[in-house]
Amino acid sequence: MAISSVPKTNAPPPGTAGISVRDLSVHYGNFEALKDVNLSIEAGLVTALVGPSGCGKSSFLHSLNRLTDLVPGCKVKGSVRFGNGGESCGPGVDVLALRRRVGMVFQKPNPFPQSIRRNFEIPLREHGVRRKEISEVIEKCLRDVGLWDEVSDRLDRSAMALSGGQQQRLCIARALALDPDVILFDEPCSALDPMASAVVEEHIAALRGRITVAIVTHNLAQARRISDRVAVFWIRNGSGTIIEHGPTKEVFSNPVDPSSRCYLEGGCG
Amino acid sequence: MTSLISSRFTTRRSRVQDWLFGGIGAIASLVTLGALGWILADLVKMGLPHLSVEFFTADMKSAGREGGIGPMIVSTFLILVCFLFPAIPLGVGCAFWLSEYVQGGSRIARAVTGGVDLLASVPSIVFGLFGMSFFCQVLGLGFSILSGGLTLTCMVLPILVRTTLSAMTSLPPDLRPAAGALGLTRATTLWQILLPAALPGIMIGITLGVGRALAETAALLFTSGYSTRWPESIHDSGRAISVHIYDLAMNIPNGGGKASASALVLLLMILAINLVASLLADRCLKSQYIS
Numbered sequence: 001m002a003i004s005s006v007p008k009t010n011a012p013p014p015g016t017a018g019i020s021v022r023d024l025s026v027h028y029g030n031f032e033a034l035k036d037v038n039l040s041i042e043a044g045l046v047t048a049l050v051g052p053s054g055c056g057k058s059s060f061l062h063s064l065n066r067l068t069d070l071v072p073g074c075k076v077k078g079s080v081r082f083g084n085g086g087e088s089c090g091p092g093v094d095v096l097a098l099r100r101r102v103g104m105v106f107q108k109p110n111p112f113p114q115s116i117r118r119n120f121e122i123p124l125r126e127h128g129v130r131r132k133e134i135s136e137v138i139e140k141c142l143r144d145v146g147l148w149d150e151v152s153d154r155l156d157r158s159a160m161a162l163s164g165g166q167q168q169r170l171c172i173a174r175a176l177a178l179d180p181d182v183i184l185f186d187e188p189c190s191a192l193d194p195m196a197s198a199v200v201e202e203h204i205a206a207l208r209g210r211i212t213v214a215i216v217t218h219n220l221a222q223a224r225r226i227s228d229r230v231a232v233f234w235i236r237n238g239s240g241t242i243i244e245h246g247p248t249k250e251v252f253s254n255p256v257d258p259s260s261r262c263y264l265e266g267g268c269g
Numbered sequence: 270m271t272s273l274i275s276s277r278f279t280t281r282r283s284r285v286q287d288w289l290f291g292g293i294g295a296i297a298s299l300v301t302l303g304a305l306g307w308i309l310a311d312l313v314k315m316g317l318p319h320l321s322v323e324f325f326t327a328d329m330k331s332a333g334r335e336g337g338i339g340p341m342i343v344s345t346f347l348i349l350v351c352f353l354f355p356a357i358p359l360g361v362g363c364a365f366w367l368s369e370y371v372q373g374g375s376r377i378a379r380a381v382t383g384g385v386d387l388l389a390s391v392p393s394i395v396f397g398l399f400g401m402s403f404f405c406q407v408l409g410l411g412f413s414i415l416s417g418g419l420t421l422t423c424m425v426l427p428i429l430v431r432t433t434l435s436a437m438t439s440l441p442p443d444l445r446p447a448a449g450a451l452g453l454t455r456a457t458t459l460w461q462i463l464l465p466a467a468l469p470g471i472m473i474g475i476t477l478g479v480g481r482a483l484a485e486t487a488a489l490l491f492t493s494g495y496s497t498r499w500p501e502s503i504h505d506s507g508r509a510i511s512v513h514i515y516d517l518a519m520n521i522p523n524g525g526g527k528a529s530a531s532a533l534v535l536l537l538m539i540l541a542i543n544l545v546a547s548l549l550a551d552r553c554l555k556s557q558y559i560s
Contacts, residue, residue, distance in 0.1 A: 070449050072372055099452035110447040112462050113557040122461050123451040160558045171447075178451065 018043035024078035035239035048223035051233030056240025103175030109167035111159035141173040165196025185215040316529030344507030351418020360429025368437035389427035394487040401491035417493025436470025469550035476546035
């Protein structure tokens, strides 16, 4: 496969990189957004992160690929390990290599305002993929998200001219192009209409087994449909934390924590 | 009943207010348009009879009362080149650094933006004096097109920095995290994503700067000088069109007609540059967002 030419350091084979998070805290200035979070995200499965707004789900997600580094005044403490790799939280980590292994798809589709081809070329070139291999990678990734037949004749036209749902699938394809072990989804369907949302959801579910997926969602039905495991975030003592996690079926059918029960049954949150 | 009356009163008052503000706005717009029309009509009326192919190509004669402005057009063009070459990298570079490499509220950022704003408020005649003492004398460039261009660079820099900075800050906020999440370096993000996205705004900034530079007289009087010879290099003194207009209008009896014709040429140049720049910016935007 063409993409194997991407240099990857100490990377376990795809699908085997789980994420182990220990005592993770996130501060924005004096505000503690997340406190002492512990979670094991299992390799190759889809893990949904649910909970009311403002309880630190996105902060959690963004601290995994160190996008929190881009936020002035944000401090992250604790331990994050991908697969059997080293510590990825703290100083001295090759953050760019980390982000290549840990892709992310955002709430609002965010293609670069350039051609569809350039949206792939820029990151692929940055990570050392040879020019002649790029077309092959683009086709494969666009096929993976069911976009190839829709855009194959307009790769050199603006990505911004696509519909919202197409743009979001393009962003997923762009993340896939770097052959990551993990993709983090931050409410990927919340800016889309129900039809587009269903298509995107289908393609996220199809990643199961190939890639480790963590998805933040406010749509409990969606979490129930596509996830294997679920973690419920809640605010305790002014900071976000995980109050319950486990296999999706178990947590939804028999939540232990009273707040979590109330939230999952639609009574509060 | 009272509530009915008061509501009717409010409706009438708001209708009057609406009409009043609309009217004032319309009059203000018409006056603005009228001013432009008047200037144009005046220039065309006074200047058009003097315009000919010869006017663009010939030497001036009789202190400018006769002949053309060929050397001035060439000098103006050369001054523009000497101004743009350092101005674009300096202005755009400064704005990039401010927007991407330093934090908005930090002391250094405030110091630089404060300095830039201060520079913008310095009168152009002061730049002329500075240019004369620094470029002409200290650096030994003499009265030359190069000195004039560099003086304009200092003067127009704030416009370039400010417009580029505002182009950068008005970019969609999700581009940077999108690039970060793909493991792109800051340099790649800046050069391959942010710069192309901000290019239309930067081009408009450069156009504004060029317009300002073309219109400048005071800063050039003491730096590029007012020699009317054909310049052979950027080390020669050369008279800009704006300086020529000033000279004709102030010092030469019966120079008014040629002054108007020169002004018309200057205006046409600015108009042409504006047109080209806005076409390019439009095309750039279209390629980014539509086709």
